[in-house]
Amino acid sequence: MAARPTFAAASPSYMAVQSRVNGVDVNCVKERRVYERQFLMEVRNRVSCCDKHLMSALGELGLLRRIRSTVARGAAPAMIRRKRCDRTRKRGKRGGVHARLTANPQKLAVPTLLLANVRSIDNKLDYIRLWRASQRNVRNCCVSVFTETWLSENIADAGVQLEGLTLHRADRVASLTGKQRGGGLAVYINKSWCQDSVVVSTLCSSNIEFMTVKCRPFYTPRELTAVIVTAVYVPPSANCKEAMAELYTNISETQTDHPDAFFIIAGDFNQASLKSVMPKFYQHVNIATRGENTLDLVYTNIKDSYRAAPLPHVGSSDHLAVMLTPAYKPRVKQERPVVSEIRKWPQEAITALQDCFESTQWDIFREAATYENAIDLQEYTESVIGYINKCIDDVTVVKTIKRRANQKPWLTEEVCSLLRARNAAFKAGDTAAYSVARKNLSRGIREAKRLYAQKLNSHFMSDKDPRRLWQGFQNLTDYKPLPLRTCHSDPSLPNELNDFYARFEVNSIIPAQTLPPSPTDQVLQVSTAEVKRVLASVNPRKAAGPDNIPGRVLKDCAEQLSDVFTDIFNTSLSQAAVPTCLKSATIIPVPKKSKPACLNDFRPVALTPIIMKCFERLVMRHIKNCLPANLDPLQFAYRTNRSTEDAIATTLHLTLSHLERKNTYARILLIDFSSAFNTLIPQQLVEKLKMLQVDTGICNWILDFLTQRRQAVKVGSQTSRTISVSTGSPQGCVLSPLLFSLLTHDCAARHSTNHIIKYADDSTVVGLISDNDESAYRIEVELLTAWCESHNLVLNVDKTKEMVIDFRRGGRQHAPINIHGSAVERVSNVKFLGVHLADDLTFSTNTTAVIKKAQRRLHPLRRLRKAGLTTPHLTTFYRGTIESILTYGFTSWFGSCKAYEQQQLNRIVKTASRIIGASLPFLKEIYEQRCTHRAAAIIRDFHHPSHGLFSLLPSGKRYRSISCRTTRMLNSFFAQAVRLAVVATSGLYGWLLGYCGSLDSNPLHFPEAAVAQRHCWKISATAKIFT
Structure with missing residues (x-):
């Protein structure tokens, strides 16, 4: 018999039972032992007191943990059955939603929810009690929402009370709905989860019944302050728009009072949808609840916070019950430190x-x-x-x-x-x-x-420092979105990304050769004052490049460092060379998607030395002075008085004015380039700069700046090897956008019926087709394809889209456009420079997207209101974050919106007005002001491509109206802008008189101004906007 283990610190009394296991006698001892504290603290370091026979028997039974050896093991067998003693995770600590729910059903990040349409809860109480007694998930459910309770004031709360639950009910009122029977809501709160619950608001009407309950449970994550449960019932005969408008008003007011709460809107919606008024609420029920229809819905303000599972009908009800299990993880578990x-x-x-x-x-x-x-x-x-x-x-x-x-x-x-x-x-x-x-x-x-x-209060002491003001906004609301993190443990990822970004290097076959100097060229020299000025303007918050010199040092020590950097800059310009340390870059890959799937899903952003950015600004100023003012009029990026609004409005005007004629249609080809900036060939760029009369010294300096650049990719704490590239221009340099626009300045349409609209590397071909003759358009696409091949620009055919706008009667088939043997995908809706365009030239999709984005910004505004900020500060935040979303590209699409779409947009303004506590201008008023200001800016810019649309009549008092045959054309930007310019022409006389007076010395350079000068005495003084 094996020896019994002895412990010096114990005085046991025991009863021994002899048994035989696998041929070995083992004493199974049942005893009561007493241990000293010191013994328990040192028991981990003690050698086992069991003899080898007992240890062997316990090991064969799999009841001992194996001692992990530090010696390297050999190849593991194909299949090993892991025993319980080999588990590294403790019992009861398994992962998964259901495991967490079973382990701690009352301490969850968000509550479990049971939703059911019971159709008379009084008759289903026994079934519900039996349900709770027999099923643990129903018994432990935190919140139970029942619709169509059919209760009345004649039934007391005690008659429908359930043990361990707090009841909140809202019965149907016959005087308000006109119905004696049906309806009614009940919300049961589990006391083990929350004992502090109160009804916030109720509403009973012929269109909707809802009740809102505020819960303060025993535990909530730090980012959530409360749980707001709204039970909803929408009758089948209700007006869904009015019902959702009433519900939206209630939820919006509750969100204003509790901006950081977790909102649950659950109930029987029938044909209504909360998404129509609150697109940023997410629906979680993805199963049919009545027949093949999903009528019982659950919305929350957090995405993917629940998983829905069906439960049997409650008694004879015709609706399935739905159990929603929490899938939300607190923020501290979502992100690593x-x-x-x-x-x-x-x-x-x-x-x-x-x-x-x-x-x-x-x-x-x-x-x-x-x-x-x-x-x-x-x-x-x-x-x-x-x-x-x-x-x-x-x-x-x-x-x-x-x-x-x-x-x-x-x-x-x-x-x-x-x-x-x-x-x-x-x-x-x-x-x-x-x-x-x-x-x-x-x-x-x-x-x-x-x-x-x-x-925080110091940020709002003065309105003269906008940066500190917005820092205060961000600290109070966490408004500034966190950048997408590239947390990858693969050590080979930086090197793979570095090789991927340099993949166009092997395709470059044009060697870099400096241009011979011209005897008439003068070497550009910068002054100490210019260098000091550009150093003093450095943003100290910008990240430093590979040289590790922060912008704070350059800004604060501009006077002390200006002399030495002036000497370095002038030496670089005289030698037409850039030091390698100044043109090196550290590339930070920024994910384009939340979950990148391939290397192309990372956008390369180059961190270059800040001092080199200052040097580039000085060179860029000189290059711009050498360029003609009318260069590439359809390039709307990096130009004064040009924006995405001008590009969108010009594209729409070209299309609409062409469609005013009979038997016409338009084809719009939106071209996508693969890493356009990375494919730039320096030798071709330098030759084009020389054709634009740029100095030879500057051309050679740019050639050296773009060749033999050293770059490395950094992902987290891992850095790739350094490689040298001589193709492309790094994204993040000051000169890169200007150089790319100069490279593509000669990419213009060859036929008068075609137009190429450019905004940086976004190019759009607008083909205006008459009488089904597409030959000019197809030739234009072929010429553009050939031009891209000769300039090393790679067309991404998979992302290139085409939209055909044809309002002629009878469906017509349009042959697709082929690029490199692949057909371009035809779409009915496309996002063009941030605005959604449809092939019927309506903006319903764009309006929905704008509302969805603007409603997300209401949450920070509510938090600022709760923090006690003043009305002027709240208004500033609204104009910078919400109004800017509502009015992006505003002049090009708002006039074409339908009346109900404008009402939906103005609903956001009304909600913000209630939060702020002050009146805000409606969008129609802002639209007319923006159109008038934009028209005045175009009229003053004689080189604007749309300047010719604003022409004065022979009388000189009014502008010539644009001919409009359809409502689409009448509601477009330029038609509205000309109409508003006719109404508002008050200050034009004074402005023209002063402006043209300054041109008396040489009016030949501005013939339009000379014409306006001859007619300025006739112009009425009624519009102050043109002063």
């Missing part, structure tokens, strides 16, 4: 840097880099940058911080130290020290909150 390094700047750090740079002899660096009267620009620049970084390291401290997703902003390092002190006192068992530590922690938290509130 962010570990980052920050540079702490002491109060005297900038002053110390200024004194250091002021006393530095910068000529030493130039002399050390001079060999045989030739300056090594690379060594000169690297030594200066290295010295600046060394001085920065001497006066600053780098710290590593960790921040969690739900961490309070007032949680400082001092509060964390007090928290650690309290926990240490608790573990030590020192009662006196623990009491003192608790008091110190409470005092420290109050002081941290006071200091944080004082910091």
Whole structure:
């Protein structure tokens, strides 16, 4: 018989039972033992007191954990049956929604929900009680919503009460609905989950019945302050629009009072849909609840917060019951803690840097880099940058911080130290020290909150600092969206992305050759004042490039650093060369989607040295001065008095004016380039710059700037190897947009019936077709394809879309456009420069998208209202975040919206007005003002492509109206703008008189102004907008 284990610290009394297991006798001992505290703390380090026979028997039974060996194991067998003792996860700690629900049914992030249409709850009480007694998921359900209870004031609450639940009911009122029977709502709250619940509002009408209950449960995640449950019943004969409007008003007011609450809107909606008025609420029931129809719906303000499962009918009800299980995870579990390094700047750090740079002899660096009267620009620049970084390291401290997703902003390092002190006192068992530590922690938290509130209030002390004002908005509302994170553990991803971004390098067959200098060219030289001015304008919040010089140093030490950087810039321009350290880049891949699936789903954003950005601004100013004012009139990007609104309005006007004629239609081809900026060939660009009369020295400098660039990709803490590229222009440089627009300036339509609208790398071909003759349009597409091939621009046929606009009677088949042998997809709706266009030229899809986006911005506005901000500050936030969404591309589409679509848009304005507590201008008024201002700006710009649409009549008093045969054309921007310009022409006389007077010296350069000068005495003085 095996020896019984003995323990020195125990005095057992036991009863032994002998048994035989697998041929081994084992004593199964049932005893009561007493252990000392020290023994239990050291038992982990003790050698097992069982003999080897007992250990062997327990091991064969699989009751002992195997000791993990540190020696490397060989190849694992194909299949190993894992025993219970081998599990690394403890029992009861399995993952999954149902496992969490079973383990702790009352401590959930969001409550479990039971929804059922019972059709007389009084007759179903026994069934519900039996249901709760026999099924654990129903018994533990936190919230139960029952519709069509058919209760009346004659039935007391005690008659329909369920054990362990709090009842809230809203019976149908016959005087309000005109119906004696039916309807009624009941909400049961589980007392184990929440005992603080109260009815906030109720409504009973012929169109809708709802009841809102506010719950403050025992536990909610830090990001949620309460749970608002709204039970809804919409009768089958109700007016759905009026019903949803009443429900929207109630939910909006409740959201204003509780902006951070979790909202549940559940009930029998019949044919109504809450999405029509609140598109940012998400519906979770995806099963049929009555026959083949889904009538019982559940909406929440958090996406993917529930999973729905059907339950049997409640008694004889014709609706299935629905159980909704929480799938929402708190924010602290959704995101990992962010570990980052920050540079702490002491109060005297900038002053110390200024004194250091002021006393530095910068000529030493130039002399050390001079060999045989030739300056090594690379060594000169690297030594200066290295010295600046060394001085920065001497006066600053780098710290590593960790921040969690739900961490309070007032949680400082001092509060964390007090928290650690309290926990240490608790573990030590020192009662006196623990009491003192608790008091110190409470005092420290109050002081941290006071200091944080004082910091927030300082943002709103003055309206003259908009940056600090918006920082206060972001701190109070978390309005600024978090960037998509690229958390990938694959160490090969940075290198794969780096090779992917440089994939166009192998296709470049044109070698880079500098242009021979011209004797008439003068080398561009920048002055110290210009460099100082551009350094002082640096945004200190911009991220530093590979040189690690922050913008704060360049801005605050602009006077001290302007001399040395002026010398570096002028040396670079005279040598037509750019130091490698200044044209290097660190690429940060930004996901285009929430879940990237391939390398092309990452957008390369290059971090280049800030000092190089300053240098590029000086060069860009010189290049722009060399360009003609009428260059590429249909390029609407990077030009003064041009915007996406002009591009959209011009495209629509060309299309609408053509469709006014008979037997016409239009085809719009929206071209998509694959990494357009990365395919730019420097040699072709330089040749085009030379044709535009740009100095040879600048051309060679740009050629050197774009070739032999060193780049590396950084993903989190992992960095790829450095490679050299000579194709493309990095996205993030100041010159890149201008250089790309100059490369494509000669990409213009060859036929008068076609137009190529360009906005940066977004190109759109508008083909105006008459009498079914598409030959000019198809030739234009072929010529454009050939031009792209010759300029190394890769057309992405899969993302290129075409939309055919044809209002002729009778359906006609249109042959698709083929590019590289592939047919371009034809669509009925497309997003063009941020505005949704449809082939019937209506804007219903665009209106829905705008409302959905604007309603999301109402939540931060409610939080600011709750924080007690003043009306002017709330109005500022509204105009910057909500009104800007409602009015984006406004002039090109609002006039064509239907009346009910304009009402839906104005509903957002009314809601914001109620939140702010002040009247706000309606969109119609803003639309007319914007049209009038835009018309005035186009009239003043003689090089605008639409300037010719505003022509004066011979009388000089009015503008010539645009001929409109259809309502579509009449409601377009230019037709409305001309009409409003006729109404508002009051100040034009004074403006023209002053403007044309300034042109008396040389009116030949502005023939339109000379014509206007001859007619200015005839113009009425009735419109102040043109002054």
